Amino acid sequence: MKKTFRPWPVEQVWLLPPSVLELVPEDDPAHLVRDLVREELELSEILDEYDEERGYPPFHPAMMTALLLYAYTQGIYSSRRIARATQTRVDFMAVTARQEPDFRTIARFRARHLAALAGLFEQVLRLCQRAGMVALGHVALDGTKLKANASKHKAMSYDRMKTSEQELAAEVKRWFAKAEELDAAEDREYGERRGDELPEWVKNKQKRLEKIRAAKAELEAEAKRLLATRPRDNRDDDPNKPRGGGKRMPKNSGEPNDKAQLNFTDKDSKILKTSDGFVQGYNCQLAVDSANQIIVAHATLNEQGDTPQLPAMIRLIKINTGRQAEELSADAGYLSEANLRELKRRHIRGYIATGRQRHSATATPPPKRGPNTGPLTLLMNQRLRRGAWRSRYRLRKQVVEPVIGQIKQNRGYRSFLLRGLSKVRLEWGLVCTAHNLAKLTARR
Numbered sequence: 049m050k051k052t053f054r055p056w057p058v059e060q061v062w063l064l065p066p067s068v069l070e071l072v073p074e075d076d077p078a079h080l081v082r083d084l085v086r087e088e089l090e091l092s093e094i095l096d097e098y099d100e101e102r103g104y105p106p107f108h109p110a111m112m113t114a115l116l117l118y119a120y121t122q123g124i125y126s127s128r129r130i131a132r133a134t135q136t137r138v139d140f141m142a143v144t145a146r147q148e149p150d151f152r153t154i155a156r157f158r159a160r161h162l163a164a165l166a167g168l169f170e171q172v173l174r175l176c177q178r179a180g181m182v183a184l185g186h187v188a189l190d191g192t193k194l195k196a197n198a199s200k201h202k203a204m205s206y207d208r209m210k211t212s213e214q215e216l217a218a219e220v221k222r223w224f225a226k227a228e229e230l231d232a233a234e235d236r237e238y239g240e241r242r243g244d245e246l247p248e249w250v251k252n253k254q255k256r257l258e259k260i261r262a263a264k265a266e267l268e269a270e271a272k273r274l275l276a277t278r279p280r281d282n283r284d285d286d287p288n289k290p291r292g293g294g295k296r297m298p299k300n301s302g303e304p305n306d307k308a309q310l311n312f313t314d315k316d317s318k319i320l321k322t323s324d325g326f327v328q329g330y331n332c333q334l335a336v337d338s339a340n341q342i343i344v345a346h347a348t349l350n351e352q353g354d355t356p357q358l359p360a361m362i363r364l365i366k367i368n369t370g371r372q373a374e375e376l377s378a379d380a381g382y383l384s385e386a387n388l389r390e391l392k393r394r395h396i397r398g399y400i401a402t403g404r405q406r407h408s409a410t411a412t413p414p415p416k417r418g419p420n421t422g423p424l425t426l427l428m429n430q431r432l433r434r435g436a437w438r439s440r441y442r443l444r445k446q447v448v449e450p451v452i453g454q455i456k457q458n459r460g461y462r463s464f465l466l467r468g469l470s471k472v473r474l475e476w477g478l479v480c481t482a483h484n485l486a487k488l489t490a491r492r
Contacts, residue, residue, distance in 0.1 A: 068138060068141045068142050068145070068146055069142055071138045071141075071142075072138055072139050076139060076142070077118070077121065077486070077489040078118060078139040078140070078142045078143050079142060080488075080489040081114055081117055081118040081121065081143065081485060081489060082114045082118070082142065082143045084485070084488070084489075085113050085114035085117065086110055086114070088171075088175060089168060089172075090171060091109060091110055091113060091164075093161075093164040093167065094109045094113065094161050094164045094165075095109055095110075097109075097160070097161070107147060107149050107153065107157075109157075109161075111143070111144055111145070111147065112149065112153075112154070112157045113161075113165065113168075114143050114144075115134070115140070115149070115154070116130070116154070116157070116158060116165065116478075117168075117481070117482055117485055118139075118140070118143050119133065119140075120459075120478060120479060120481075120482030121459075121482045121483075121485055121486040121489070122139075122459075123458065123459035123460045123461070125461065125465060126151075126465075127151040127152075127154040127155040127158070128151040130151070130154050131148070131149065131150050131151040131154055134147070134149065135148055162466075162471065162474045162475070162478070163474055165474075165478050165481075166473075166474040166475070166477030166478050166481065167477075168478075168481050169346070169368075169477050169478075169480055169481040169484070172481050172484045172485050172488065173342070173343075173344065173368055173369065173484060175488060176340075176342045176487065176488055179488060181337075181339060181340040181342050181487065181488070181491060182337050182339060182340070182342050182344065182369060183337060183338070183339040184337060184344070184365075184369060184371060184372070184373045184374060185338065185339070185373075185374050185375065186337075186338040186373070186374070186375040186376075186377065186440065186447070187335050187336065187337055187338065187344060187365060187373040187375070187376050187377075187447075188335070188336050188338065188377045188378070188443060188444040188447035188448035189333070189334070189335050189336075189358065189361055189376060189377070189378040189382060189448065190333075190334055190336075190378065190379065190448040190449065190452065191331050191332060191333045191334070191354045191357070191381070192331075192334070192452045192456070193320045193322045193327055193329050193330070193331055193332070194329050194330055194332050194456075194461075194462065194463065194464060194476075195327050195328065195329045195462060195463040195464065196311075196313075196314045196328050196329045196330060196463070196464055196467070197313070197314060197463065197464050197465060197466065197467050198311050198313035198314035198317050198328050198467065199313065199328060200311075200319055200326065200327065200328035311328060313467070314328075314467040314468065316350050316467075316468050316469040316472070317329055317350060317467075318330075318350045318351070318352070321352060329463075329464075330348050330349065330350055330469070330472055330476075331348070331349050331350065331351060331352065331354070332347075332348050332476050333345075333346060333347040333348070333349070333354070333357050333361055334346055334448055334451060334480070335361050335364070335365055335448075336447050336448040337447075338443050338447045340491070341447060341450060341451050341454075341487060342484055342487055343451065343480045343483055343484055344364075344365050344368055344369055344373075345361050345364035345365045345368055346364075346476060346477060346480045347360060347361060347364065347473075348469070348472055348473040348476045349469075350469055353381070354378075354379075354381040354382050355381065355382055355383070355384050355387065357382075358378065358382045358387045358390065358391075359386075359387065359390045362376070362390065362391075362394060362396070372394060372395075372396060373396060374396065374397065375396065375397045375398070375399065375440055376391065376396050376397075376399070376400075377398075377399040377400070377440060377441050377443055377444040377447075378398075378399075378400045378401070378444065379400075379401050379444065380400070380401040380402065380403055380404055382400055383400050383401065383402060383425065383428075385422040385424050385425060387400070388400070388422075388424035388425065388428060389424060392424070397440075399428075399431070399432065399439060399440050399441035399443075399444070400428055400441075401432070401441065402428055402429040402432065403429075451483065454483065455479060455483060459482075461479055464476075
């Protein structure tokens with residue numbers, strides 16, 4: 049007996065078209081994000097930008113804000129992909145009420161209101177607090193390296209700049225001489241002389257020489273600033289030794305270190321070391337509450353080291369939430385006597401690794417003896433060794449590291465779209481806002 053299937057009338061027209069809201073389940077995050085933006089978030093900073101009554105009415109800023117936030121929670125960051133989703137995905141249609149802004153409109157809105165959009169982090173965090181999702185009993189701190197919108201092959205060291213400047217200058221000089229000979233020959237042959245523009249085969253080399261000289265001058269200016277602000281009482285220190293954060297100090301003459309680099313595409317980005325090699329990028333910091341993996345503080349910098357960031361992150365936790373965490377855990381990259389004193393001064397019980405623990409080991413290794421091994425470091429090591437596998441330090445791996453995985457793996461955010469440290473900081477704030485928003489919508 050032949051099986052009967054349900055009909056598949058693709059071209060059938062509905063007599064009464066349903067609302068797009070009926071095509072998306074009631075508990076879908078699209079409804080929750082849209083309603084949160086409409087009813088809970090204060091958008092006056094964005095709305096106040098629109099004070100001109102003339103012209104065709106633009107898309108509602110609240111709708112555009114909801115669209116961007118929802119797209120970020122779904123791991124869609126490109127303006128073209130967002131615009132495409134408003135045409136093909138019913139969950140995006142539920143957010144926009146079937147309005148379809150093009151990718152240029154989305155990109156311009158994000159660029160115009162980037163600071164205000166990143167500033168929504170505090171509002172979303174307060175909503176998470178009101179929902180009882182932030183306890184601040186234990187906060188885990190960690191950093192992750194994200195690629196910049198630039199290639200590491202577009203970076204050049206100061207030593208290479210000096211060599212290239214001399215080579216290019218000599219080559220351009222030879223080409224100028226050749227151009228003069230050619231002009232003289234053409235003048236003798238044709239009876240007239242131009243000389244008002246360079247030949248086509250000189251222009252690119254000349255522009256590259258100018259770009260290298262500008263980058264070289266910028267590195268020299270930065271070296272002089274560092275030399276002027278360096279303490280004068282540390283005379284025994286090696287002036288060229290990298291210090292906290294990995295920034296190389298200038299020589300006594302104020303000249304940059306030969307290994308100091310500058311990227312021609314994004315001059316604020318740096319070459320940073322990761323577990324998988326080196327990337328041209330930024331160091332992104334996260335402080336995550338252990339109750340529901342809510343981000344309570346974030347920061348972005350262009351330095352390798354994490355150690356100097358602990359005091360600043362602690363201050364941000366207090367500013368963003370109104371109170372301080374009771375406990376804080378972090379890996380060995382944040383260990384220093386100064387950081388341990390800061391935790392003690394703020395009455396925060398710290399759990400900071402004093403050494404790199406092997407995966408097969410069950411106990412925390414003792415700290416290496418050295419000039420930075422002080423009494424607080426030894427006490428911290430004793431605290432971790434007494435707790436062994438039951439130590440509160442174990443929470444770090446199940447609090448902050450999963451959040452980094454959710455952002456980079458689940459939502460596919462591994463590279464910045466914007467360039468420059470100021471814009472990158474705001475972009476990272478928008479990503480953290482979307483993470484908290486996704487957690488909040490999953491809870492409701």
